[in-house]
Amino acid sequence: MAKYLRSRLIAPALGLAAAGPLVAAFALSSSPAQAQMAVFDPRNYSQNLLTAARTLQQINNQIQSLQNEATMLLNQAKNLARVDFPELQALNADIQQIDRLMAQAQGIGFQVSGLDQQFRQLFPHDYGQALSTDQQVIAARRRLDAAMNAYRQTMTLQAQVAENVQADAGLLNRLVARSQGAEGALQATQTSNQLLALAAKQQFQIQDLMAAQYRAQATEAARRAQAEIDGRLATKRFLGTGSTYTPR
Structure with a gap:
């Protein structure tokens, strides 16, 4: 009986002794968890x-x-983007064609050097002496040929300019389209320069055409003036001194 009571008392004591470390461990493990709890700070947030x-x-x-x-x-x-101008070669070719037509002038050319000599050959300054009939015919024929050649050249030049104007109409449309579609300042400047080049070419054509036209008119006016002078000299030669014949 005593042994039974001793066992009954020792068992609870051993249970408490075993549970003590567990309680202590739980108490130690729970205390840091409470210390690590975050505190919300609205101002910091x-x-x-x-x-x-x-x-x-x-x-x-x-x-x-x-x-x-x-x-x-x-x-x-x-x-900085560029725009091409392939028509520049065609413009130069047209101007060179006009120059070649101007260089084909016969009789009196467009060069300053030798102009006086050419003019004197066709229109001599010696008006005091009447030429013979053959000389008058030859000189008049030369002057008429010079006048006709001047008008022929003017008409040829007019035809060439008219053809160039028809070709320039299409070129103008293309240049305007490029100008309207220019993306940057360089392209706009280049297309403007291309339009100016076309305008300069047309101005050159007009100047050459005017020069040829005025040359033809001046040659014809000089021919008529020379014909009038020759007529007066021939009349004076025919009439002689003007004294009447008196028979003896």
Whole structure:
């Protein structure tokens, strides 16, 4: 009986002794968990949100700045883009054709050197002596040929200019289309220069045409004046001194 009571008392004691460390361990493990609990600070939270918003705005500003720089580079590339002018060779060829027609002038040319000699050969300054009939016919024929050649050259030049004007109409439309489709400053400037080149070519043609026309008119006027002078000299030669014949 005593042994039975001893066992009954020892068992609970051993249970308490075994449970003691577990209780202590639980108490030790639960106390740090309570010390690590986060405390919410509204003021700190709002400050962090404001800082994040400002940082995001700075990033957006940097992105916008990079986009603006990219746009600026693209615009600079457009401003440096060139436009071709393949019609320039055709314009030069037309001007050279007009020059060749001007150089084909017969009788009295368009060169200053030798102009006086050519003019004196056709229109002599010695009006005091009447030429013979054969000389008058030869000189008059030369002057008539010079006048006819001048008019022929003028008409040839007019025909060439008319053909060039028809070709320039299509060229003008193409240049205007390029000017309207210019993307940058360089292309706009180049197309403007191309339009000016076309206008300069047409001005050159007009000047050459006017020179040929005035030359033909001047040659004809000089021919008529020379014919009048020759007629007066021939009449004077025919009449002689003008004294009447008196028979003896």
